Amino acid sequence: xxxxxxxxxxxxxxxxxxxxxxxxxxxxxxxxxxxxxxxxxxxxxxxxxxxxxxxxxxxxxxxxxxxxxxxxxxxxxxxxxxxxxxxxxxxxxxxxxxxxxxxxxxxxxxxxx
Amino acid sequence: xxxxxxxxxxxxxxxxxxxxxxxxxxxxxxxxxxxxxxxxxxxxxxxxxxxxxxxxxxxxxxxxxxxxxxxxxxxxxxxxxxxxxxxxxxxxxxxxxxxxxxxxxxxxxxxxxxxxxxxxxxx
Numbered sequence: 001x002x003x004x005x006x007x008x009x010x011x012x013x014x015x016x017x018x019x020x021x022x023x024x025x026x027x028x029x030x031x032x033x034x035x036x037x038x039x040x041x042x043x044x045x046x047x048x049x050x051x052x053x054x055x056x057x058x059x060x061x062x063x064x065x066x067x068x069x070x071x072x073x074x075x076x077x078x079x080x081x082x083x084x085x086x087x088x089x090x091x092x093x094x095x096x097x098x099x100x101x102x103x104x105x106x107x108x109x110x111x112x113x
Numbered sequence: 114x115x116x117x118x119x120x121x122x123x124x125x126x127x128x129x130x131x132x133x134x135x136x137x138x139x140x141x142x143x144x145x146x147x148x149x150x151x152x153x154x155x156x157x158x159x160x161x162x163x164x165x166x167x168x169x170x171x172x173x174x175x176x177x178x179x180x181x182x183x184x185x186x187x188x189x190x191x192x193x194x195x196x197x198x199x200x201x202x203x204x205x206x207x208x209x210x211x212x213x214x215x216x217x218x219x220x221x222x223x224x225x226x227x228x229x230x231x232x233x234x235x236x
Contacts, residue, residue: 001175040222049210052222095223097222101175102221106158
């Protein structure tokens with residue numbers, strides 16, 4: 001299976017500051033035929049299901065605030081939250097959908113410092 | 114809008130079979146998309162269990178394949194999960210979700226999720 005490794009496991013950021021979460025895939029998730037990275041990011045708040053934020057590594061889902069952005073290609077990806085808001089406290093997961101077994105990262109917990 | 118709602122027993126005894134149903138509203142399963150099951154043990158991460166197309170084609174996580182069956186009932190707008198020979202390790206919140214359709218195939222992200230149902234395996 002493709003292993004998705006996120007770092008850090010948790011981080012505390014002051015309100016209004018930037019939060020950066022990394023996700024590394026054990027294998028490439030860039031499909032050369034369409035030049036798309038098969039990588040999504042989710043936000044999960046306590047007691048709620050995950051919510052898709054980003055797909056194709058950098059495309060925001062409709063309705064997602066533009067303070068959320070995704071970047072990276074191949075095996076290394078980043079989710080950035082610029083100007084962290086109290087409502088952004090959650091666990092964030094990356095997921096690859098390139099390979100036959102869909103796999104998620106272990107999650108990164110974002111808290112307010 | 115499209116909504117998904119899981120239903121299940123809450124408590125299952127070890128070695129028995131877990132059965133869950135996902136009711137879909139606001140969309141006809143027979144119109145397309147892949148539909149999946151994902152689980153999350155308490156305090157842990159997400160594990161994809163398997164997915165199904167409206168035609169009945171299924172795709173399973175190899176780690177669970179020998180124990181999992183996913184089926185679809187398009188006439189009743191629902192799909193189901195059966196997991197046999199459960200142990201305490203199968204205790205988790207079980208989510209049903211719709212694939213996003215981005216990739217055109219079943220290897221896809223999930224953009225619509227149910228609220229999840231907690232399943233505890235205990236005698």
